[in-house]
Amino acid sequence: MSTPDTFALVDCNNFFVSCERLFQPELRGKPVVVLSNNDGCIVSRSGEAKKLGIPMGGAFYKVRDIVARHGVCWRSSNFSLYGDLSQRVMRILQSFARDVEVYSVDEAFLAFPFVREDIEDVGRLLTRQVEMWTGIPVSIGFAPNKTLAKIATDRAKKHPAAGGVCSLVHASEEQRNAVLAEVPVGDVWGIGRRMGPFLMQQGIQTAYDLKHAPEWLVRKHLTVQGARLVRELRGDVCFPLARTVPKKTIASTRSFRRYITDKRELAEAIATYVGRAARRLRGQSSYASLVTVYIRTNPFSTRYPQYHKSATVAVPVPTASTPRLLTSALAALDTIFAPGFHYQKAGVIFSGLLPMHVWQRTLWGEGEAEQEQDDALMRALDSMNKKWGDGTVFVARQGVQQPWSMRQDHKSRRYTTSWQELLHVKIS
Ligand SMILES: [Mg+2]
The missing domain is CATH 3.30.1490.100 (DNA polymerase, Y-family, little finger domain)
Structure with a gap:
């Protein structure tokens, strides 16, 4: 396969919360969080919840005060709903690009074998299509490689005025540098929670600093992956698209x-x-x-x-x-x-x-x-x-019948995968 010329990262906005809101319109416009297994940690936040300072991944009990004071709504994780909506989103993406790598439940990399002047229009068409067909809002970033595409997507999310689309494909070197200078080094794709603080200690605060990191530091302190990442910040393509097309169902x-x-x-x-x-x-x-x-x-x-x-x-x-x-x-x-x-x-x-x-x-x-x-x-x-x-x-069958149940007090219905739990609409 020849190297694609344009990469994109599509990321669903506040995915779990967006899934919940789809079938519970009363949650729209309100601060909403979704909790992990056993209702322990916060794994998804609406924009309103983010503004209240509720941290991602934090323990739910620690923000009880904020929750009570601001009437924050919460839901238990509903993975069958998220998994189903994820597949619907991914299927639409596959109609836009032949090469799609499903990266997580709510993110996918796309690759295009061309550079287009009107790539941002393609992006707007795609976000509109996904939202119209699934109800899930998405952001998309275009760039010459995956690392920069991730940065473009984060930027698209931060600047909603751009309609959820950001492209670094045609950006000049100066423009790209200005964007990188605004990205904290810990937010760069692949820089772990440990590497981020370490790089900051070395005086590397932003993605721009990392792009211009001295060779000795890259060789001494970064892994092979890390060194590739630095090269991607400079514009090379080091991470190809990984194919992920498993069977859709398995039956016995x-x-x-x-x-x-x-x-x-x-x-x-x-x-x-x-x-x-x-x-x-x-x-x-x-x-x-x-x-x-x-x-x-x-x-x-x-x-x-x-x-x-x-x-x-x-x-x-x-x-x-x-x-x-x-x-x-x-x-x-x-x-x-x-x-x-x-x-x-x-x-x-x-x-x-x-x-x-x-x-x-x-x-x-x-x-x-x-x-x-x-x-x-x-x-x-x-x-x-x-x-x-x-x-x-x-x-041994006897061994597995032990009650193994999780606490999921606030779980929504499986609107899209269970006949019993379909949404009821009353027409008066
Ligand atoms: Mg997301």
Whole structure:
């Protein structure tokens, strides 16, 4: 692939809050925050909440005073809603650019094989289209590489008068330098929380300073990635677009050798299918956010009464962990199982899939450590089964029925992925 000439970063504005507002218009114009797992930390803030000084990532209990005083609304994370809206946004982006890298749930890099004079018009068209079709406001920045595109996007967000679009593609060297001089070094894409303060100590305060950092300092203190980043600030292209196109759904379904009438046996079959599908999920490095289970009798049988039903359950936090997916699958089975039928077939379908790294960049707070543990456990399980044969290690169903529930007191409905939770509109 030849090097693209223009990169763009599309970033959804206050994404989780925007998703909540879409179906709860009463939240518009008000300060709103979305909380992480167990309602612990603030992971998304509306513009109004930012103005009140509520910090990103901060513990919710620490801002109780501000919340009470200013009537700040809060919601628990609703990942099935965010995951679904994210996919809708990404699908629209794919109609604008052939090369799209989904970077996190609410960010994507785009690459174009050309330099256009009217690139800002393309940007305005894109932001308008996304907002019209999904209701999610986005910002977009254009530049000759990813690092500068990130800076352009941040600038587009800070200057709403520009309609959420900023381009550094045609900027002169002086103009670009002026922009870089306004960016604190810690805000540069890829400069971590530790590297930022260290660079400041070395007298490198802004992206402009980093661009002009002496070679010895770059070589001595920055990683290979860091050195590439400096080159991108200077205008080179060092980070190509990574392709992220995993399968959209993963299913495992099978007919039984004989009829099953017992719920416990049916659950065992479901557990086996979950195990199989979860391994494929991990094989393509994805997390699932929705689990569908279906069961049916033999449609050709004239001897027994017919029954078929399916249910979809949202995983509390997107995952590739067999036990967690199984917990959701069994919850789905509970809602559809009817006694007295001769079941012939069952299936499990995972959807709302996104690459693991995409979710990992999005989920933070207490869930992170839990997820790392899950992933490590599943890697161990997969490698043992690979080494000693399938079924060497598996999940005992009894072991996963332990109540594992999260506190999510203020969760909104799954407006776009659950028939039961669709938005009701009263017409008088
Ligand atoms: Mg965002």
